Amino acid sequence: MxxxxxxxxxxxxxxxxxxxxxxxxxxxRPPAWLRDELASALDTLAAYPSSAEAAAAVAARHGRAVDEVLVTAGAAEAFTLLASALEPRRAVVVHPQFTEPEAALRAAGHAVERVVLAEADGFVLDPALVPADADLVFVGNPTNPTSVLHPASALLALTRPGRLLVVDEAFLDAVPGEGESLAAGHPGVVVLRSLTKTWGLAGLRAGYVLAEAEVVERLRAVQVPWSVSTLAAVATVACCRPSxxxxxxxxxxxxxxxxxxxxxxxxxxxxxxxxxxxxxxxxxxxxxxxxxxxxxxxxxxxxxxxxxxxxxxxxxxxxxxxxxxxxxxxxxxxxxxx
CATH class of the missing domain: 3.90.1150.10 (Aspartate Aminotransferase, domain 1)
Structure with missing residues (x-):
């Protein structure tokens, strides 16, 4: 390879x-109203952070239960948590895509197989290319760097008993209407989201995981205590409001x-x-x-x-x-x- x-x-x-x-x-830079909210939280930095309010805001935003949400220090932290918490027998990453999922899996000692989508086919996802016995599959939507948005139906065709499908939706909020999102919840599906791209927050590290409660609990068990800063939690709440x-x-x-x-x-x-x-x-x-x-x-x-x-x-x-x-x-x- x-x-x-x-x-x-x-x-x-x-x-x-x-x-x-x-x-x-x-x-x-973040918009003025968001900078003001972050500035107003500076006086609270002496206290240890809590992401409870942020998790509740994310749950309300996506119509999920709070125990199906894990707030993270950017979506990238979620890749490390998944690699640390899971013991896949056959992990597959669909490429071309953001490379941190594969990097995190390899760093955790897992073997990784690549399924490479063809340029000649417009980098369109073909579920049949993924080995049937893969029990952990990563795919981006829309995919970085191709910018291709895969149909939700094609993604759901990848789900099956005993498999965890991880969909990186870090850029989905940049798609009008957020079409093809799986954030509402599907069995065996983990969705990762980021606040970095839309709100100019790369330096703050703010993101979250949406998954079944059992999966979230496994990830929470290996998450570093207080990994989500106070300011990241404040930003998450602010960016989930209807306005x-x-x-x-x-x-x-x-x-x-x-x-x-x-x-x-x-x-x-x-x-x-x-x-x-x-x-x-x-x-x-x-x-x-x-x-x-x-x-x-x-x-x-x-x-x-x-x-x-x-x-x-x-x-x-x-x-x-x-x-x-x-x-x-x-x-x-x-x-x-x-």
């Missing part, structure tokens, strides 16, 4: 003076419009976007992509290399969706360096 740098992420691409198209965090969800939907609609603008501009430049993107980023393949990425960096733009994702190579680049002015300037730079 080919080795990849599974711990390489978009933040390694950015640097001083570079326009960031490498990291999929849309807002440059926040309404704002998130507006942000998702705006991101969708900006993505279509980027896709159109890339097509006009002779750079087709791969798959059917539905998230706030797109995947492209450009001849001599590694060199193009370097020249874009020299021109002031950071983009995400694709060759650290299993199933992709050096000609693949992931581009974060930004506002139209940024996109126009980037497309001009891309034309000049190709």
């Amino acid at each position: 080919r080795d990849y740098d599974l711990h390489h992420h978009g933040d390694r691409e950015v640097g001083p003076g570079l326009v960031d198209l490498a990291v999929n965090v849309r807002l440059p 926040s969800l309404e704002e998130a939907e507006k942000l998702a609609v705006a991101a969708e419009e900006d993505r279509e603008y980027l896709v159109s501009g890339l097509a006009s430049a002779g750079v087709p976007v791969l798959g059917d993107p539905r998230g706030p980023f797109v995947l492209v393949r450009i001849p001599d992509g590694a060199a193009v990425r370097g020249r874009l960096r020299d021109a002031g733009y950071a983009v995400r290399r694709g060759d650290t994702f299993p199933g992709l190579g050096p000609d693949h680049l992931r581009l974060a969706v930004r506002d139209r002015a940024t996109t126009d300037a980037f497309l001009k730079a891309l034309e000049e360096v190709r």
